[in-house]
Ligand code: SF4
Ligand code: SF4
């Protein structure tokens with residue numbers, strides 16, 4: 001009970017609020033009355049929509065975090081970054097040229113990284129974007145693709161970068177190029193593609209599309225129960 005009654009003072013967008021200490025930033029924002037139409041998606045740390053920057057009063061350091069995954073702390077000054085203007089450039093990845101050529105033409109700023117580590121210190125997923133950028137420069141594209149799989153594209157790293165690198169977009173391009181050129185073809189994926197094209201799943205899809213919201217919810221819950229049961233039996 002003591003835990004429930006404990007409160008902390010925080011600042012959201014420059015305004016001071018007293019909020020329950022056991023709330024996430026997102027929960028506390030909604031508790032004091034913000035309606036998060038932007039900056040709120042999955043609520044599960046997956047979509048990257050709720051990126052925030054914060055400081056703790058009297059302490060050094062500007063930190064990045066996800067509002068749905070981070071608890072409020074006493075003296076927290078928080079601002080949400082529901083959108084950060086990343087530089088997104090497009091290319092036909094089936095065109096010729098090496099991966100290195102494509103990246104250096106599209107995102108030459110990658111080669112201007114000064115190794116300051118600001119991006120890694122800010123990463124909301126505790127990834128190491130500075131190392132991932134170094135991997136791109138070294139031509140270790142597969143490794144970079146693997147290491148950036150958990151990137152939620154929140155853009156907080158890019159907001160801190162003096163070289164103006166749009167890390168999530170660079171990593172996305174590396175993942176696509178690596179999947180296309182460096183990863184061996186997958187037989188089961190190819191089979192799945194053929195199944196979709198041949199219409200194998202059309203009837204099942206039509207059935208699902210015809211269901212009401214309530215029926216879909218029930219189906220979804222059954223799916224979770226079936227998965228948990230099969231996990232228990234493993
Ligand atoms: S590397 Fe990805 S998850 Fe980490 S801060 Fe950058 S965009 Fe967000
Ligand atoms: S913030 Fe930019 S310049 Fe600094 S290490 Fe990261 S990528 Fe390099």
Ligand code: FES
Nearest residue numbers: 041042043048068
């Ligand atoms: S709402 Fe999706 S990561 Fe927070």
